Amino acid sequence: MSTKLADGVTCHAWSPDRKRIAVCENSERVYIYKNADKPSVTDWVKEHELVGHDLVVSAIDWSPVHNKIVTCSHDRNAFVWTFTDNEWKPSLSILRINRAALDVKWSPDGTKFAVASGAKVVPVCHYESHNDWWISKMIKKHKSTVTSVAWHPNSQLLATGSTDFRCRVFSAFIKDIDRPTNSILGDTGRFSFGDQIVDFDASNGWVEGVAWSPSGNQLAFVGHDSSISFVDFEGGSSVCKSLKSKELPNQKVMFLSDTVVVA
Amino acid sequence: SEFHLIALVFYQANTLRPYLNTVRHTLDASLCLRNFPSQTVERHNKPEVEVQSSKELLLNPVMICRNEQEKCLIESSINSVRVSIAIKQADEIESILCHKFTSFLMQRSEQFIVMRRKPAKGYDLSFLVTHMHLERMWKHKLIDFLIEFMEDIDKEISGMKIAINARARIIASEYVKQFCP
Numbered sequence: 001m002s003t004k005l006a007d008g009v010t011c012h013a014w015s016p017d018r019k020r021i022a023v024c025e026n027s028e029r030v031y032i033y034k035n036a037d038k039p040s041v042t043d044w045v046k047e048h049e050l051v052g053h054d055l056v057v058s059a060i061d062w063s064p065v066h067n068k069i070v071t072c073s074h075d076r077n078a079f080v081w082t083f084t085d086n087e088w089k090p091s092l093s094i095l096r097i098n099r100a101a102l103d104v105k106w107s108p109d110g111t112k113f114a115v116a117s118g119a120k121v122v123p124v125c126h127y128e129s130h131n132d133w134w135i136s137k138m139i140k141k142h143k144s145t146v147t148s149v150a151w152h153p154n155s156q157l158l159a160t161g162s163t164d165f166r167c168r169v170f171s172a173f174i175k176d177i178d179r180p181t182n183s184i185l186g187d188t189g190r191f192s193f194g195d196q197i198v199d200f201d202a203s204n205g206w207v208e209g210v211a212w213s214p215s216g217n218q219l220a221f222v223g224h225d226s227s228i229s230f231v232d233f234e235g236g237s238s239v240c241k242s243l244k245s246k247e248l249p250n251q252k253v254m255f256l257s258d259t260v261v262v263a
Numbered sequence: 264s265e266f267h268l269i270a271l272v273f274y275q276a277n278t279l280r281p282y283l284n285t286v287r288h289t290l291d292a293s294l295c296l297r298n299f300p301s302q303t304v305e306r307h308n309k310p311e312v313e314v315q316s317s318k319e320l321l322l323n324p325v326m327i328c329r330n331e332q333e334k335c336l337i338e339s340s341i342n343s344v345r346v347s348i349a350i351k352q353a354d355e356i357e358s359i360l361c362h363k364f365t366s367f368l369m370q371r372s373e374q375f376i377v378m379r380r381k382p383a384k385g386y387d388l389s390f391l392v393t394h395m396h397l398e399r400m401w402k403h404k405l406i407d408f409l410i411e412f413m414e415d416i417d418k419e420i421s422g423m424k425i426a427i428n429a430r431a432r433i434i435a436s437e438y439v440k441q442f443c444p
Contacts, residue, residue: 145302
């Protein structure tokens, strides 16, 4: 009854209007399909092919703010693709990592993107118009590969999950780009870039996925020990509660609303 | 991690099913693998259970024992699992048969895709399953294969031993016929 798109799909991202989808089918290429709002995969039409990476593409993110796609791969690179003249053109991003990239996410305001990498650092890149490229600032302090990143709705706080069993929240406040705001964790202007604000070791397994609630008041992360942990930041302090399940571990977690979570 | 060293001792009579069920459930949990690029060498992708380069990427090994001789060691990591089995060898004939049979199989390990060319130390046969295998094969079918393999190998060796004894008896009686009419 159902047809397959490919033998394996590594990652995907929906376009802002949800009519197109960018998919990596376990290779170095990314295909953009249009008519992706049709429920049957046979109606999808391959529209564009993004060629640029040497090794498998591990994550794609499509920003609704400026319609740019960012892709990252095991070949230590990330490209930002812009749609001009009916073509997707890549632009260089200097990540400065010497290991593979595992996850990439645009900040909600579209000015920055963060990359989770095996080099145990998280480069946060912003655009430098002087040289027309994206340059990075590093968040260090991880003891092992970073598997996933998630931006707080205010685009200045970043949560990361890592194979060192911890979930951490960092400040990704870049002075020339961001304006300090009052967040649930305090005034963001207080922290300088790369400061670790809190960290949680509630998981006994590798942290595979992290997500913020739409309001930014809660954080959830899933671990390889089949646990899902929720952190509530309200009231100024962080309270972390974990649930263990008897099933196999979850790999990703997502908030549908402030009260509903899918994993 | 959630795995600890387990030694399960059962009575001989009805131990096969519980033993295989335990192995099946442990494999089901261990085979949650993901594509994980090496964090020690750039652009490389290695089975972490074999290189053992980063301790945090390895899970605690689990040993499931049916009795003193027959056991199964499952070593797990973020992108690969090594399953080693020790086969029942009750007497010398079974020991020789087991040795010859496993070395026959291991020489042709490419045909079995997940078989390792050399067994782990202290065991007779080893399998190495990586995330790439799970991308191509169904996980439940792969586990079925491993469990059936463990069951069948005992039957094969017993079958061969019976065949040897039968053949020896036939040959001996033919030989003696020369001397006693």
